[in-house]
Amino acid sequence: MNENVLAPSAVPAGGASWLHRYANPGRFLRLARPCLPWLAGFSLILTVTGLIWGYYFAPADWEQGDAARIMYVHVPAAWVAMAGYAALAVASFFSLIWRHPLADIAAEEIGPVGAGFTFVCLVSGALWGKPMWGAYWVWDARLTSVLVLFFLYLGHIALIRAFDNPQHGHRAAAILALVGAVNLPIIVFSVQWWNTLHQGNTISISGGSKIYITMLYPLLISSLGFYLTFITLVVARMSASIMEKKTRNLLLAAAERS
């Protein structure tokens, strides 16, 4: 772990200085450890509530029937997959520009979790597609762009570990993550730019959502649960990674002394 960038002289003055101050792995660990049980508790409560509500109590769709219940796992997984990649791109940007060790750790730990959520999105989407479209998979713009997202995650995971020098791996993976970020607007707008079998956007932040409130609430709770689960997993993995590096450094220092 390169600690030199966190020397006081490396911290720029001005608006971004607070960001650099909190990018210290030791400080991150001190902040994260007391937060983790709370994050885990809220994640569990919201995810379980959202999934049970969607599975048992939400109404069936007038057109799709009970198959629409797959929405309560598919849509949150898709949102988290995209938000996770956006977080990966931001961490990669900080890694490339300021060489923060915490940004490298974040990028390394976001990758596998984000890939997992993308996998859940793809599998649940296939299980929704079969009864509705008659096929598990079609080469539709939305489905294909999410598959590309999955491959970008896998590429990032592989590239970060592909070099003998970890710094080179982080740099190459950061460039891939930033270039791959162009896929995010393609996923979001694919249903508008092309004629797709996948339905258009149902939820709109600016109003005009085409979903009834009894289906919207469980969807939002399930989504909040998935987002919090993602954050909890990434923070826990980052904390574990920092502690593993610290242990390795202590063992190396002890070996050098003896």
Added chain:
Amino acid sequence: MTLLNTSQFAAFINGAYAVSVIFLAAVSALTLARYRNATRRLAQTEANK
């Protein structure tokens, strides 16, 4: 309460939920095990310093 075993789509719905729940449970268990292991090893190493 909806009885999903009577739905013609039950296998697809149950499959989608099963994949999601298994993924969330497995990744949470693995992360917890890694976190606890890292905490224990760091405490041991610091104690032996």
